[in-house]
Each structure stands twice: as structure tokens, then as C-alpha cells.
Amino acid sequence: MDNNVVFGKHPLVIRFMRGVFNQRPTRARYNEIWNVSDVLNRLEAMSPVATISYKLLLQKALMLTALISAARLHTLHKLDVNIMRKGKSSFTFNFNSVMKQSRDGFAVQPLTLRAYPHRRLCIYTIIKEILRRRRTLNITCTSIFTTTRKPFKRISKITLANWLKQTLKESGVDTSVYKAHSVRTAAVNKAKESDLPIDHILKTAGWANDSMFRKYYHKPAMKQAFAEAVLLR
Numbered sequence: 001m002d003n004n005v006v007f008g009k010h011p012l013v014i015r016f017m018r019g020v021f022n023q024r025p026t027r028a029r030y031n032e033i034w035n036v037s038d039v040l041n042r043l044e045a046m047s048p049v050a051t052i053s054y055k056l057l058l059q060k061a062l063m064l065t066a067l068i069s070a071a072r073l074h075t076l077h078k079l080d081v082n083i084m085r086k087g088k089s090s091f092t093f094n095f096n097s098v099m100k101q102s103r104d105g106f107a108v109q110p111l112t113l114r115a116y117p118h119r120r121l122c123i124y125t126i127i128k129e130i131l132r133r134r135r136t137l138n139i140t141c142t143s144i145f146t147t148t149r150k151p152f153k154r155i156s157k158i159t160l161a162n163w164l165k166q167t168l169k170e171s172g173v174d175t176s177v178y179k180a181h182s183v184r185t186a187a188v189n190k191a192k193e194s195d196l197p198i199d200h201i202l203k204t205a206g207w208a209n210d211s212m213f214r215k216y217y218h219k220p221a222m223k224q225a226f227a228e229a230v231l232l233r
Contacts, residue, residue: 042171068227089115194229
């Protein structure tokens with residue numbers, strides 16, 4: 001091979017990679033996505049939050065947060081009371097560590113979870129109940145999502161994914177097809193169907209441009225906040 005040619009630009013390499021692409025073209029995991037309303041109905045049924053089990057409370061908070069923020073599993077795993085600031089009607093998480101979406105020229109945005117008029121789908125109400133339970137159970141682990149028995153510890157990303165899949169299954173979603181990552185896909189599509197401006201969707205999902213959304217996430221199936229667009233039925 002010619003030493004004066006960059007490896008990745010050599011004609012043989014280019015032909016080889018083109019052949020690989022033709023044999024296994026990149027494609028989105030899903031051709032269509034499940035109905036968010038089915039999952040919202042399940043979350044509504046997990047009420048009132050003051051009486052359900054602690055595990056069910058955490059699972060409800062996890063799914064609702066994943067939907068209204070289109071957050072990656074990595075981000076959900078990082079939610080911690082040490083980086084949380086409580087407002088009059090919101091909780092804001094400011095991330096200090098390197099995140100999956102971190103890159104040059106892009107500042108990772110804080111994740112703000114705001115109160116919602118429908119109390120059974122109000123993440124602010126749910127997190128307040130989680131904090132109350134933590135005090136009652138004397139939980140010192142700072143992670144929002146912990147194990148539900150002593151000793152209370154931060155749960156793994158695998159367990160978070162399993163919790164999301166469990167809620168999907170209980171909502172009637174075929175979990176042999178749809179995995180935990182499908183929640184992010186469903187959320188951005190629901191927001192798009194609700195006529196939320198694309199720039200708001202890109203900012204919430206942490207994308208620099210709409211090519212990622214159009215290629216992998218857009219599944220054809222009044223301006224408002226992202227969370228409201230997802231929760232609208």
C-alpha cells in the first residue's frame with residue numbers, strides 16, 4: 001500500500017468499506033414505535049404515590065423522567081441528590097462529571113423536571129414523595145434510584161433498563177421487540193407529533209443537528225414545553 005496515502009483514504013480501503021456498507025447498511029433499530037399513551041395510562045394507575053411500594057414509586061419516577069426528558073440511560077443513572085436543586089415547582093440536576101453526550105463546543109444542559117397539573121403524572125410530586133421516603137427509610141446513598149432493601153445502594157444501569165422494560169411490558173408493549181432505549185425514541189416522536197419545534201427537541205435530546213433524529217429516531221406514527229408535549233393526549 002502506498003505510504004504517501006492516508007490509510008482511510010486509500011482506494012482499496014474505500015472500496016472495502018463501501019462493500020461492507022452495502023452488505024450491512026446502517027439502519028434504525030425500529031421501523032415504528034409504541035404508543036406513549038399506553039405507558040402513560042400505566043403510570044397513572046401507579047397511584048396514589050403516597051401508598052404504592054417504594055420500588056413501584058422509583059419505577060414510576062424512572063419511566064416518567066425518561067419520557068419527559070428524553071434522557072439517555074447514562075443520564076438517568078447519574079441523577080443524584082448532591083447535584084439536585086429544589087425550586088418552587090421544579091427539581092434541577094446540574095451535571096459536573098463527563099456525560100455520554102459531552103463533546104467539544106457543547107455544554108451539557110441541566111436536567112430540569114417541572115411540576116405538571118395532572119398530579120398522577122407530576123414528576124415534581126413523585127420526587128417529593130421519593131425524598132420523603134428516603135428520610136423515613138434513612139437512606140444515605142445519594143443516588144435518586146437506589147436498591148429498595150437494606151443496604152440501600154445505587155442500582156446499576158442494567159437494573160434501570162430492566163425497570164423500564166418491566167413498565168413497558170406492564171403497559172402492553174412487546175418487550176421482545178422494544179428495549180429500554182425505545183423510550184427515548186418514543187419520547188422524541190411524541191414531542192414531534194405534538195408540533196414541538198425541532199430545535200427544542202434537539203436541545204432536550206442533546207443533539208447538535210437533526211440528522212441523528214431524522215436517521216434513527218423519527219418514526220412517523222400549539223407550541224409547548226417538551227414535557228407537556230410528551231404528556232399531551
